[in-house]
Amino acid sequence: MFSKRRAYLDYAAGVSGNPSSPHEEGRSARKVLEDARTSIARLTEVQSDDVIFTSGATESNALAILGHVRALRAAGRKDIHILYLPSAHASIVENAKLLATEGVHVEALPVSEYRVDTKMLSKMLRNDTALVSMDAVCGETGVIWNTREVAQLIHAQSVPVLLHVDASQAPLTEKITRAHFDADLLTFDSSKVSETRGIGVLIAHRTISILPLYAGGGQERGLRSGSEAPALAKNFAKALREAALNREKFRASAEKTRAAIIKIILAKIPNVYIQEGRAQAPNILNFSLPGRDTDYLVALLDEAGFAISTKSACETDSEDGSRAVLALTGDSERAKSTLRISWNSSVRERTLVLFAEELSRAVAFVDNNNPR
Numbered sequence: 612m613f614s615k616r617r618a619y620l621d622y623a624a625g626v627s628g629n630p631s632s633p634h635e636e637g638r639s640a641r642k643v644l645e646d647a648r649t650s651i652a653r654l655t656e657v658q659s660d661d662v663i664f665t666s667g668a669t670e671s672n673a674l675a676i677l678g679h680v681r682a683l684r685a686a687g688r689k690d691i692h693i694l695y696l697p698s699a700h701a702s703i704v705e706n707a708k709l710l711a712t713e714g715v716h717v718e719a720l721p722v723s724e725y726r727v728d729t730k731m732l733s734k735m736l737r738n739d740t741a742l743v744s745m746d747a748v749c750g751e752t753g754v755i756w757n758t759r760e761v762a763q764l765i766h767a768q769s770v771p772v773l774l775h776v777d778a779s780q781a782p783l784t785e786k787i788t789r790a791h792f793d794a795d796l797l798t799f800d801s802s803k804v805s806e807t808r809g810i811g812v813l814i815a816h817r818t819i820s821i822l823p824l825y826a827g828g829g830q831e832r833g834l835r836s837g838s839e840a841p842a843l844a845k846n847f848a849k850a851l852r853e854a855a856l857n858r859e860k861f862r863a864s865a866e867k868t869r870a871a872i873i874k875i876i877l878a879k880i881p882n883v884y885i886q887e888g889r890a891q892a893p894n895i896l897n898f899s900l901p902g903r904d905t906d907y908l909v910a911l912l913d914e915a916g917f918a919i920s921t922k923s924a925c926e927t928d929s930e931d932g933s934r935a936v937l938a939l940t941g942d943s944e945r946a947k948s949t950l951r952i953s954w955n956s957s958v959r960e961r962t963l964v965l966f967a968e969e970l971s972r973a974v975a976f977v978d979n980n981n982p983r
Contacts, residue, residue: 617635621637624637627640628640628841630643630838641841643841643844644839647841647848648844651799651812651851654787655788656789657816660832661814661817663835664810664835664840664844665810665811665813665831667810668777668803668811669700670811671777672777673706673824674813674835675744675798676695676706677710678824679773679819679820680710680741680742683741683820690739692716692718693743694717694718694719695718695719695743695745696938697720697722697934698936700746700777702777703746707744718735720732721735722938726889727757727760729760729764732765733764736764736765736772741772743761743765743773743775744774745758746776746780747781747785748780748781748785748895750895751895751897751922751933751951753887753891753894753896753897754939755888755892757890758776761774774792774795775796775798776792776798777798778798778799779798779811780892782854783803783854783858783892783955783956784893786858796813797813798811799812799851801846804854807850810846817832821834860956861894868893868960869893869894871960871963872896872952872963872964872966876970879967882900882902883898884899885897886936886945886949894953894955895951896952896953897950899944899945899948899949899950900974903977903978903981905950908974909950911976912966912969915969920950921949922935922949931947933949934946936949950970
């Protein structure tokens, strides 16, 4: 009665199969999506239902912070207090500030010696504290934060306090299980581990109250409406698997390379400060060159073939320097004169050594032409 030859006539739902469609192409797309979800769940040691796909870390962080606090308010909770890490990504800091305009009591976490000061934090916790939001690895400095120590403190409170951790920068060098961070809500972003952009995840158990940021088709447990992207999800899951398999090897290599770069920088460049914590992601190196025009240095190094930055790409328009470095050091001069390099396993040690040597020549050129 019907021809077995298939014709795809559902282009209004998407050029390729839409995971929400009931036909064969839709079912195939759904399988790709759910296989990716299951893979990410296994890597992070959570249930598949805990994995919510988003467009990236910025949306995941907003969904965690705004979504949870607004859900509490919708449930009738009037007084709500949250804390955030001041050196964290802008999507944490700015969403915390947004909640402040909505009447939420918002405070910055206390930082001392590149760690959250848990003794001071214990004095800041209140009966109405509901959420603490921070990153696992600082994207600007590579500092590894003491999330488990913070979690142990806040989870001991008589009133439930949740910990949200943005672990986007962690997969290349750190374990990525939820238990490793002891987080209630966990963020990852594909662009930090692969060339695939436009997808991330928020990991959150169904028992955690979250309101969606907008209405729509009700995908992703009703929390993130919009047609899902199975191909992006597949690539993301694959990249996370590869990062997990290569983590120990890459970390050892990055530690060796980092030491070689720092040795050259300290030997050849005067008046330089390395931003480094007690625990450190070895593939992110941030340093300050007080008195130098680091934007000019970025341009010189770009011309020499090296792509580096002065601070987070999300805050390149800021004239105040690195917000993260200022929060960590309290030194405005160091914050205004930062450079950051970061790399993955595709970058050879020789390339990074050549960068350090070229950097020393560029700084010498700047110093000689702009004597202080």
